[in-house]
Amino acid sequence: MIEVTPLFxxxxxxDGPQIIEGPLGKRLFIPVTGGTFSGERLSGVLQAGGSDFQLIRPDGVAELDxxxxxxxxxxxxxxxxxxxxRHTTAQVFERIMSGAEVDPSEYYFREALFFEAPTGKYEWLNRIIAIAKxxxxxxxxxxxxxEVL
Incomplete structure (x- = not known):
């Protein structure tokens, strides 16, 4: 059995996405404008300038990058x-985008996380895989x- 320990x-x-139609589906470029992260071993802020590059496939599944x-x-x-x-029904996604509070149990949203940290206190992040819900x-x-142990 895979063991994990909370990371953050x-x-x-x-912000709202820029949407481009293409042969593989819709491409969404969603700007990350800030935020926070908090855990026992590391905490801080998200710097503006990041992005979520999504492909919405014809079957409705959003591939997250x-x-x-x-x-x-x-x-x-x-x-x-x-x-x-991430995937769900069209009705649930519509509720999310309308601003309604939707329980995450109503949709699937999972990620594998990888890090690039400088030498020093956080270099251990370069040698782990993390998973997220x-x-x-x-x-x-x-x-x-x-963190996957």
Whole structure:
């Protein structure tokens, strides 16, 4: 059985997407404008300038490709890359985007997380894989991240 330990909760503020239609589906470019992350071993803020590059496939599944920069409370900059998927019914997604509170149990939102940290206090992040379960609101995304032991 795979063992995990809590890593952090991340809450990201997002703007509306830029949408481009293509042969594989809709491409969404969703700017991350800020946010926070908090855990026992690292906490801090998300710097503006990151993005969630999504592909909405013809079957309705959103393939997630997230790139954000974390800045820890002690001033260290760490790159976070997330790859995952989110899917639900059209009705549930419509409720999310209307601003309604939707329980995350009504949809699937999972990611694998990878880090690039400088030598020093957080370099251990370069040698782990983390997994996350998330939730989506109209202008905010949250994930609960866990280190795979």
């Amino acid at each position: 909760r991340l809450q990201a503020k997002v 997230v790139r954000v920069t974390l800045k820890t409370d002690d001033g260290v900059t760490i790159q976070l890359k997330g790859h995952g998927m 998330g939730g989506r609101m109209k202008t905010e995304v949250f994930i609960d991240a866990y």
